[in-house]
Amino acid sequence: MSSERPWLQQYPEGIPHEIDVDEFPSVVSVLESAIELYKERPAFANMGKSLTYGEIDALSRRFAAYLLGELKLKKGDRVAIMLPNCLQYPIATFGVLRAGLTVVNTNPMYTARELKHQLVDSGASVVLVLDNFGHTVQEVIGDTQVRQVITTGLGDLLGFPKGRLVNFVLKYIKKMVPEYRIPGAVRFNEVLKRGESHSLPGVEIGPSDIAFLQYTGGTTGVAKGAMLTHRNLVANMQQASAWVGTNVKPGEEVIITALPLYHIFALTANGLVFMKFGGLNHMITNPRDMPGFVKELKKVPFTAITGVNTLFNGLLNTPGFDEVDFSRLHLTLGGGMAVQRAVAERWKKATGVTLVEAYGLTETSPAACINPMDLKDYNGSIGLPIPSTDACVKDEDGRLLPVGEVGELCIRGPQVMKGYWNRPEETDKVLDADGWLHTGDMARMDENGYFYIVDRKKDMILVSGFNVYPNEIEDVIAEMPQVLEVAAVGVPDEKSGEVVKVVIVKKDPSLTAEQVKAFARENLTGYKHPRVVEFRTELPKTNVGKILRRELRDETAA
Structure with a gap:
């Protein structure tokens, strides 16, 4: 089996190849066992109260x-x-x-x-x-x-x-x-x-009861509810805790929870995994207030922190961060969006701890691949498939691709969702008959079983770890009577990884960029607002009239 799963040879010592999914029948039983073991320990703290x-x-x-x-x-x-x-x-x-x-x-x-x-x-x-x-x-x-x-x-x-x-x-x-x-x-x-x-x-x-309906844009604009069962979440918690467990002291951990717990990354990685260890989740209500966030970090003897690239970047650029006490910190986990090398290197220098990159999706509860916790330095990879998880790279026709070739990353394991709520045809698009989840991310695997994300199959825009779907932006902007045609693409941004750019063909010549932005503010959450508005006389299209977003992206990049 190991020849098909080369990553198993790279597992750090003490990490099992498989986890026991049946140890806990539900998230509730995990909670109840933590209560029994750690009744007097602080579990959650916020604004000075625990x-x-x-x-x-x-x-x-x-x-x-x-x-x-x-x-x-x-x-x-x-x-x-x-x-x-x-x-x-x-x-x-x-x-x-x-x-x-x-x-x-x-x-x-x-x-x-x-x-x-x-x-x-x-x-x-x-x-x-x-x-x-x-x-x-x-x-x-x-x-x-x-x-x-x-x-x-x-x-x-x-x-x-x-x-x-x-x-x-x-x-x-x-x-x-x-x-x-x-x-x-x-x-x-x-x-x-x-x-x-x-x-x-x-x-x-029971294990097959739905614990969370976790909404995600998936591959199209309209948000769909991923049905995450108790078994999905227990499995992912068991997988992640096995992965970080050799590094963790039960009953002594304090994790900084700055990403919102309504986001699948913090929900599982912080809320559930650290609950199992009797850890304290120190919750930050408004991490956008970076000076306030740094002030809070100075008060808390924390041992672990999770975040997205923009969060780490923001902290590194906030005065006073260098005065934080990192002596107890032993775990920094980055996910939700690609971690940039420059940020990872600065983090290591400032804190003495490697920023370990992980990869997951709402549909995988979320963890699928994580780098080894004893990683000496940032390696540009999303890591190895975690215990009881298979990963592979497939071509357009669903054929397995060899080492080093780029194709669609597919994931299989007990953490993969049951499907999308009330959307069987959308479920069939991403879950195949053999149980593989097609992620829509283009990746390659090296000979040691490390995976690297190369590009996205979808035209998704990733703003500070949040998925933004061009269809949704286009649908909203197209509601403006002065707009003839619109295409939305992501453009690189130093602070948030990418921002939304819209390219518009006007119906009304008097339309201004400010009017477009004001309309977006009324109809879209902040991170989805177009930061760049460009007007053109026509948009690039295929022979069937489909707008070529890729061409617009390439032009911007050039």
Whole structure:
């Protein structure tokens, strides 16, 4: 078998070739074993307040009891969670899972259009939203199946008087909470209080139950929900913890969680893997405030950090970062987008720790390949397939390609999603009969089993680790009556890897770039906004009239 899987020869000592997927039947059983082992240990910390594993246990039980006892939700019902990193996130997420329900992770920065699509598509019955984003929910709630809205303020779990102060400052001084009114909405703390009067029934949760509907653009513009089962997530947690485990001290780890937990990378790598080790997730609510982020890092004796290239780059360029104490740091994991060599080398120099690159997708829960943890220096590779994972490179006709040849990267393993929610034909496009997931990324494998991403098959644009799909941008901009034709492409950007550029053929000669940007601001999340707007008299096309985005990209590159 090893001749077909050359990467196994490269595994560091102590890492198994296969993991035990059946050790835990569900994410809930992982949580419960962590609670048993680490009851008194802090589990999650944010804004100066921390909750122990025991407190997470009690509070998530109450949240679950409210959903089942008061709202009478049925097994498999969907609950949308629209929160940044804050203490309410783990309580709600574990509460939903313990109730045998499905979490629909929802980006709080969504515009009304994007939010409505996700709530309608998932059929969510409940949505939990931070006050800062309540106005977006108010706008669309009438067009969805949601029957209960739960609202919360960032300060709600910080205790008195700090919590009240935080909520007051956000609303009245920083003006970060627009007015909204949602009749019948219940406050989060009230939900926890009501949950106490209900007992939590024993809920049968099986490996094939859907734990998360994790939305991704996949290969087309409209976001699709990847069905990630309890088994998918347990498998990926077992794989990743086996991979980093030789490097980790159970009950002693403190991981900086700056990427949002609603993103699959932080959810699994930080939230689940470090929970299994009894670690403390130190959550950063607004990592975009780099000076504030660095100030926080100076206070925390952290041992691990995950992030995307732009995050590491931002930290390295923030004054005061060189004064952070890195003496306990032993693990830095980069994913979500390509790590740039210059950033990896600067990180190693500043912290003394190698920035280890990993590769994954929403559809693989997410980890598929990771570099060895004892890697001395950045190597430009996405690493080796992790335990119980197969990877290969195929050509257009699905034939296996030999070492060194470039083709589509395909992944197979217990972490591969069940499929896309209510979209069998989209599922069939990416999952073949032999269980291979076609990633849409072009890659090659070297003779040692290391994989290298060469290019993307799709025209996807990657802005700071977030997928941006040209179709979606084009659909929105094309709604402008002054626009005749539009194409969206990614152009290189030092700060975020890529930014969106739109090339437009005008219908109305008076159309300006500023009008296009203003329209995008109303209809698209920040990272999807076109930063560059170019006008032309025509767009390059194929003989059947398909716009050649690649040509536009090549021209920009040239």
